[in-house]
Amino acid sequence: MIISVASGKGGTGKTTVAVNLALALSNTPVQLLDCDVEEPNAHIFLNPAIEETKPAQTLVPKVNYELCDYCGKCAPACEYNALVVVPQKEVMVFPELCHGCGLCSLVCPQDAISEEPREIGVIKKGTSGDGTIDLVYGLLNIGEVMATPLIDQVKAELNPAKTVIIDVPPGTACPVIAAVQGSDYCILVTEPTPFGLYDLKLAVEVLRVLKIPFGIVVNKAGIGDRKVYEYCENVDIPILLEIPHDKRIARCYSEGVPFANKMPEWKERFVKMMSQIEEYVYEQ
């Protein structure tokens, strides 16, 4: 079973839900994939012992000048303007623009283009401090623009024998799709505020397009207004859980402590939510 935890925007408590859910399920083998590779935070709460760090790479073209005759065919083929051919001098490659699609090497009539790996980040694997959760997360290098290939590489570590929880990057763009795709269910975390509602609606659209079933966790319940609830009722989206706006919970969060560890009654609530989700998924 693959459950992803997403939200239209960051800071709504997505990581809190992912981490506490993972901890609550300690009876079953759990793997947590933190796909928020721009700002991964799950490890802050889990204090994992990192067992493996490996580079994450994409491919960039490399020109063999013994073969290149400066025909100029590669540059216009590239949809991302990552190549410029300077006649009789060089073929300039702009690695930050290159998507590593491989088209230029296919196009080159002289077979002058090969590809070489370029590091865009790292993947870290470890086990949570208490030994119950396998954690895999990606860390995008500073200055890198493309999160999606790194997310794909984090997801390549997915262990289908376990209950997999995916912490999805915020937003509604490509990286979100890459992270969420293939999930059996998605938990959308929102705040009951106008910003929360607006971003929630965008996230709902994404999941409808991807045809992934979903339900809502309302975080910081009690602040704001009732519009998120009204919306969920009108369009028939289940509210799985409400986490109140509570000083103790906020305190735990600020200290990087999973609140269910301090407030064990919450473990039961997360377990209950999980059985609700399982029931739904198996019915389908």
Added chain:
Amino acid sequence: MKQLTIISGKGGTGKTTIVGSFAVLAENKVLADCDVDAPDLHLLLHPEIIEREEFKGVKIAVMDKTLCTECGTCAETCRFNAIVLTEESDYTVNPARCEGCGACVFTCPQEALTLQERVSGYAFVSRTKYGTMAHAQLNIAEEASGKLVTAVRENARQAAEQEGCDLILIDGAPGIGCPVIASLTGVDLALIVTEPTMSGLHDLERILDVTRHFGIGSTVCINKYDINVENSKRITEFCRQRGVEVVGNIPYDPVVTEAMVAGMPVVEFSKGGVVSDAIKDVWGCIK
């Protein structure tokens, strides 16, 4: 003309609340919401759209099934897993994954694939009671939001030139990737809004690495500083070591959410309140 970007590393730290208030406090400026993925500034400033422009980002591969022989070459070529053979259907392009690179178009022996333009979102120029605002909405499941950010900034720049404004206030994108880099390129100052949590500190470190990498001057403001005073001290100390100035500590106050519910910038909603005063102090420091 000066450009100021307000960013947060991750969302939810109160960045838009602060931009909304700066919109009230700053004079002779143009606003730009570069959080094109999940724009929220319009919920406070209520722009009236005067220009709407289609944004074409990456292209998309389109398959002509009447020509396709199901040979699978395209699926082998595609590096982005955008062409898959599913149980229900033959080879199809998954629009949510296609990056529009054109490699499949090149390798398909039947010429069954073409690259086509698609509208990936809209860029707007609007009127607000606080001045002109450039903003956008990226369609869901799209890439290239960095390009849309650049388009928003270009619209803002043009508006500022036309109107003789000397400041562009930019609500930056979250994260450290393409959209945030596009929100920061060439600006005069980045104001980083953080919160006193371990995650906040971690994200602050990453975003400061980004601004340093691109040589952009940064200052920091701690929002809800009193929810964990020790962490606020830790952030202040960390900033001191990095040679970054902390220009303000904004207290936690439910009035911020109340202002959001009322759809108003907090400095207008709660004139003379503690949060409003703190935001005014920050503005006084950086303007």
